Amino acid sequence: MTSIGSLSSISDQDLILPPDVTVDGLRAALVEMSEIVGSNNVKVYTKATMKPDKDGQYFNLPKEHDLFYVLEKDEFLASAVVSPGSVEEVSGIVKLANKYLVPLWPCSMGRNLGGLRGSVVVDMGARMNKVLNVSERDCTCLLEPGVSYFELYDYLQKNGHENLWIDSPDLGGGSVVGNALDRGAGYTPYGEHFSMHCGMEVVLPNGKVMRTGMGALPDSNTWQTFQYGFGPYPDGLFTQSNFGIVTKMGFWLMPDPGGYQAYLFSFQNDSDLPAIVEYVRQLRIGMVIQNAPTIRNTLIDAAVYAPKSEYTNSKEVLGDAEIDLIAKKIGVGRWNIYGAMYGPKPMRDLQWEALKATFMQIPGASYEFPQPRAEGAKQTVLHMREETLKGIPNTYELGWLDWTCPRGSLLGFSPISPATGVDANKQYQMVRKRFLEFGFDYIGTFVVGWRELHHIVCLTFDKTNPDERRRAHRCIELLIDDAAKEGYGEYRTHLCFMDQIASVYNWGDGSSLKFNEQLKDSLDPNGILAPGKSGVWPARLRGRGFEIKRSTEYEGIAKSASTKNTPRL
């Protein structure tokens, strides 16, 4: 990574060029961008920087790269990182990108930071990181993209807003804005983050600035309280999308509900999953459960505590007997519901009666509440989830990454299905079968949102091992197809699967993707904003794709598993 001041000293061959852009074009674009944001806020990336660290790792890679790369490590390499400090600077960068046809890849504070090769990463979080407003009266806030859950939480605590809760996902280090834009979720009653947003300011691909909802009214006093405004409601267009760069976003905050109690129900048998899911759906839709509790398998809890090597010498995929032993050792079930109740104690007592009566019908079920810890005593997953379910940001779940190797990588597989026991079990078996085939332990959790079942599968792998990386890639690729055959679709994914997943959502001759492409061509005729995000390519680059090798071209991995020969599970 080199400062813009040294741009002239970088050789032409060492620059990472985007499609259709010449060396001179890229140099001119970067110089002009630095005139907008200041030379300190443009970093140029060179091929020379791609040398691995001494231990063969790439953990010190800066923001222009996909930290958890699953493809070759330079696949999604950016040409530079630009850090704007205001909406006017974002607008200026966007106009320059149009002038030079340089693709931009905006990110808030994320980890998967690569984009189309040669893109300029627009690091929205670096300097635009302020809490712009908090209304104690309305229980709302207005944020810039660089505010993390930790920072928002701290801000509220330090400024007399202890009464306002936030809703953090499993890891609190990410951007509140970024998470909502990618339609992430957390675990309080405000856990569905897009539903709980209110108002956006967006820089459009032509550089114009728009405010949505009531923000379109000058001197609006309801931008953060009423979502819609007048006329078509566009906010959803800017989620999982490349139609604009969000520079401000409003959120609703939950006031302290007047009481809180986390709980854990543990179930002894792997085969209990269908019954658990059936009960959770009924209680969730029936409004007895107020949030989205997680139904976690043994190994996800085990991975939070320690790497696999602490439990076994085996390098093989763990079988049921081994998992039973681990469950016993860490004192959890094969499946575990971590949930919470929100409200005054008499309300919670009524809820608890219903919860206990329901889940304790499953033979072998047990429950517990988090107990005060003696100084130095072990913190259990229940203690950790007690914080998460209250919206308190943390990083406990980073333990997953180390399951098979220190500082490992993660690939997610996140299909949506009906919230039924049959579907939960079908997915669970589908994934376990593929994971066994490709050599991965099943680590996962099921979450019932408003009505649907999110299955969050965590494939942990060693990115420094090319074979393992390719197995991971191929395994998820096959699972996407397996899932589609059963009518299940993913709600989010890694860059390298975006085209595949978009192609699966192909009802009506692919009318959904065609609609997105039509909007893209209208809003971004030069195709400069995040080309290929969510499978939506601009006309200029359509059909080229990320030039990702399909993993079937890889040699030496699970050859028996091909999409065509996959039996219907």
Next chain:
Amino acid sequence: MTSIGSLSSISDQDLILPPDVTVDGLRAALVEMSEIVGSNNVKVYTKATMKPDKDGQYFNLPKEHDLFYVLEKDEFLASAVVSPGSVEEVSGIVKLANKYLVPLWPCSMGRNLGGLRGSVVVDMGARMNKVLNVSERDCTCLLEPGVSYFELYDYLQKNGHENLWIDSPDLGGGSVVGNALDRGAGYTPYGEHFSMHCGMEVVLPNGKVMRTGMGALPDSNTWQTFQYGFGPYPDGLFTQSNFGIVTKMGFWLMPDPGGYQAYLFSFQNDSDLPAIVEYVRQLRIGMVIQNAPTIRNTLIDAAVYAPKSEYTNSKEVLGDAEIDLIAKKIGVGRWNIYGAMYGPKPMRDLQWEALKATFMQIPGASYEFPQPRAEGAKQTVLHMREETLKGIPNTYELGWLDWTCPRGSLLGFSPISPATGVDANKQYQMVRKRFLEFGFDYIGTFVVGWRELHHIVCLTFDKTNPDERRRAHRCIELLIDDAAKEGYGEYRTHLCFMDQIASVYNWGDGSSLKFNEQLKDSLDPNGILAPGKSGVWPARLRGRGFEIKRSTEYEGIAKSASTKNTPRL
């Protein structure tokens, strides 16, 4: 109204031509449309039909007209009504509209049925009126546009789904789909209808058919349970919009919460409004109040029971003393909260303690619950709201219309403001002042949604009286400007105010409207779908508008009141 078979007998001068369309073009378009939908399903409208009924009323006007016209009665006159029977027929009509440049004005089952003069009304509700699916397991349904709240309710009752509640707005005769598309609301915890929809099927202006959310996945089993799918989320684009015709729409249904209790808090003083709104906001955001209760003034209740002439001989705007008398006569307060609690009795008892302790702090407050009625005993507004708050469709509130004359008309004024006492009072005084100036009684209700205050003002007028119609028009026009000066914007309106309101949402050099126009030009290049809806005009017709006279051109109405001279309230 004439059947398509008689088209050749209608003289050229008698046809209602849309802009840019010749007599031959309109004739050809209608003939070809009748080949798609069948000749029984096309009705041609002629100028001759516009003669008033014997009593000078127009109540028997068919669907091609604005029933509650405020402008001249032929202002929004359609050329024909076409009733498609399937999504394929809708698609076929849209393609023909593109061929002949005939504007289409889709409606579900609505009342404001006119559109751009000469448009062909696409009566979505006439034949596409099926409940396509109900899932008892997921508590969802999938509907065609012609299903009314009454019909959905009856369907559920008759098909063993008594456990599933619906959420009806004040009048149950409208379309469930249409209400959600115009972002209407009801009064159960599922009252915010767009939030509670899940999945759409849309015919785009080019005739292509798209399914949103998980519907984009072939054989999807979660179309009605998960809202988003993968990639940009477009559903909001099809609300209050002219970007597509929705042919199917999914909804979440609330399962019986296990208990229900409606209540009424009455407050004796006109000046109690600010305190009431402050308390409602706190309890609503604090999740003690689970739905959107209404804060109604005396006269809205009075109007439900009987016309003004039953209470007074006065034709003047009623003053406080007169309203106090009416309040006493009908046994309500000057302001009245009609609300309900949802859940088992022990839960409700806890809620009730909080509600009672809060609202009874206001001096003179009283409360009551609906009492069983003896056979033939009078049904109170509380009895009526008990049904509405439970989602049971009804038409009680039609009484408003008759306040000043039999079969009167209604104009709504619906600004959004912060949910504070100060703002509620400012709006209330603003509207009363204008209503006094123009000669209308204030009839209104305040509703706290998720966080914002909806002020629903009902201006009732006699449409057969041109002077009264013009006063109504002018009064609302001025109120829109009054409200904008205070940062308040309307969330819905009559056709004749759409351009004005869209022009008020003009932050950032009108970027929101420009964005909508850009989408319109991309999706509907021929400008055939509902031109001018929500102020969004296609390029072909932009700047022409509805050719509505600004009411300032009218003679003889409250000349002192001009936008420019309005004092800041």
